[in-house]
Amino acid sequence: MDSLMQNDPARVIEADRAHVWHHMMQHRQLETTDPRIIVEGRGMRVWDITGKEHLDATSGGVWTVNVGYGRERIADAVRDHLVKMCYFAGSQGTVPGARFAEALTEKMPGLSRVYFANSGSEANEKAFKMVRQIAHKHHGGRKSKILYRERDYHGTTLACLSAGGQLERNAQYGPFAPGFVMVPHCLEYRAQDEFAGSDYGVRAAEAIEEVILREGPDTVGALCLEPITAGGGIIVPPRGYWEKVQEICRKYDVLLHIDEVVCGMGRTGTWFGYQQFGVKPDIVTMAKGVASGYAAISCCVTTEAVFERFKDASDPMAHFRDISTFGGCTSGPVAALENLRILEEEELPDNSTRMGVYLQEGLFALMEKHRVIGDVRGMGLFAGAELVADRDTREPVSEKQVGAVVADCLKQGVLIGASNRSVPGLNNVLLFAPALIAEEDDIDEILEAVDGALGRVFG
Numbered sequence: 001m002d003s004l005m006q007n008d009p010a011r012v013i014e015a016d017r018a019h020v021w022h023h024m025m026q027h028r029q030l031e032t033t034d035p036r037i038i039v040e041g042r043g044m045r046v047w048d049i050t051g052k053e054h055l056d057a058t059s060g061g062v063w064t065v066n067v068g069y070g071r072e073r074i075a076d077a078v079r080d081h082l083v084k085m086c087y088f089a090g091s092q093g094t095v096p097g098a099r100f101a102e103a104l105t106e107k108m109p110g111l112s113r114v115y116f117a118n119s120g121s122e123a124n125e126k127a128f129k130m131v132r133q134i135a136h137k138h139h140g141g142r143k144s145k146i147l148y149r150e151r152d153y154h155g156t157t158l159a160c161l162s163a164g165g166q167l168e169r170n171a172q173y174g175p176f177a178p179g180f181v182m183v184p185h186c187l188e189y190r191a192q193d194e195f196a197g198s199d200y201g202v203r204a205a206e207a208i209e210e211v212i213l214r215e216g217p218d219t220v221g222a223l224c225l226e227p228i229t230a231g232g233g234i235i236v237p238p239r240g241y242w243e244k245v246q247e248i249c250r251k252y253d254v255l256l257h258i259d260e261v262v263c264g265m266g267r268t269g270t271w272f273g274y275q276q277f278g279v280k281p282d283i284v285t286m287a288k289g290v291a292s293g294y295a296a297i298s299c300c301v302t303t304e305a306v307f308e309r310f311k312d313a314s315d316p317m318a319h320f321r322d323i324s325t326f327g328g329c330t331s332g333p334v335a336a337l338e339n340l341r342i343l344e345e346e347e348l349p350d351n352s353t354r355m356g357v358y359l360q361e362g363l364f365a366l367m368e369k370h371r372v373i374g375d376v377r378g379m380g381l382f383a384g385a386e387l388v389a390d391r392d393t394r395e396p397v398s399e400k401q402v403g404a405v406v407a408d409c410l411k412q413g414v415l416i417g418a419s420n421r422s423v424p425g426l427n428n429v430l431l432f433a434p435a436l437i438a439e440e441d442d443i444d445e446i447l448e449a450v451d452g453a454l455g456r457v458f459g
């Protein structure tokens, strides 16, 4: 059956059309077009079922495959371990779990405990539950509020959506969980006031302090932020922001939870995005690049101080009473350990920095040529180009036009992404997140495709 399906693309396409409910898709479109089915990947490239080759500037659609496709050593390591010990959960540990936790925390000075789960959303749920339990155990039920930022995204479950700053993703899914409070975004290009540069950075962080004071510092347990807002439009916080954020968290005894689901594992040029800014988080969550999609694994990593708060032998309710069934799959940490070794041996975080500079320079050059690019932002191999109809008013182009640019690139065999609608009409950022193995030729090919697409769509 398998080989039959593989030899018959039409049957696969029909099976997909008839039975698969695709993520993030309006299925009406499949009434007139075929689903795109990706069958093979090598390095930076993937092939679809029609045989068409694509250069992937999205790392698997959603910024996951950091080490690129077709890594046999990851597959071999997973296979070897699965036949020996595929799975065990509950309060038992596994060899790969212990080894990966040790290797991971070596990259995260100040953090020491790894809690395994499967998805970014799940890791964030764990973090939220830790904060809530600390509030109950140590603050008499107060300090249970969790602050999140406008335009940030933390996942798809109802608690994560309750901490979600992107309107499009939240609309029609309420009511949401109580105790989550939004703070303003820090996108200088669309600043809420007249401040600029580090003044804006400090101001944007002070806006968080205002929310803490409004809510009451004794009610606020944690602040959850992306180091660089990803799907909300590649927002690199301005200078001065993170220093002030850290100071505010310390001042009001608010735990700092950083969501590294996208930025982790070298994406921005350091092992973790927060390390670009000298921040010292209490909790860090990560998923996508942890095993580059070769296995489903996510982690919620904490300081020893956070971990210690769950130790009290005299209280039967004091430990973290949580479990993740598939947090016991050994395929996750085996793949993650091999993935980490590849990142390290091939110095991929450094390559991300180098190629990220090259990518941004190229985008700035395109900005000179195409007035529709209003802003270029990013860090490492993670960049965004915001498209505007008018550079003075910064009025965004339409979603349809953004879609046309992405579709034109696809036609040319280059996969790029676009932001999620954070506020109505603001789905106007082209996203670039190629695998960290990208070379200059790959970046040139991506830029050429975008150049051509912008020329055709906007004239």
Ligand code: PMP
Pocket: 062, 118, 119, 120, 121, 122, 124, 153, 154, 155, 156, 226, 230, 231, 259, 260, 261, 262, 287
């Ligand atoms: N946090 C961030 C910053 C994300 O971008 C995402 C997914 N795009 C998530 C969390 C949720 O991860 P998952 O889809 O694995 O649940």
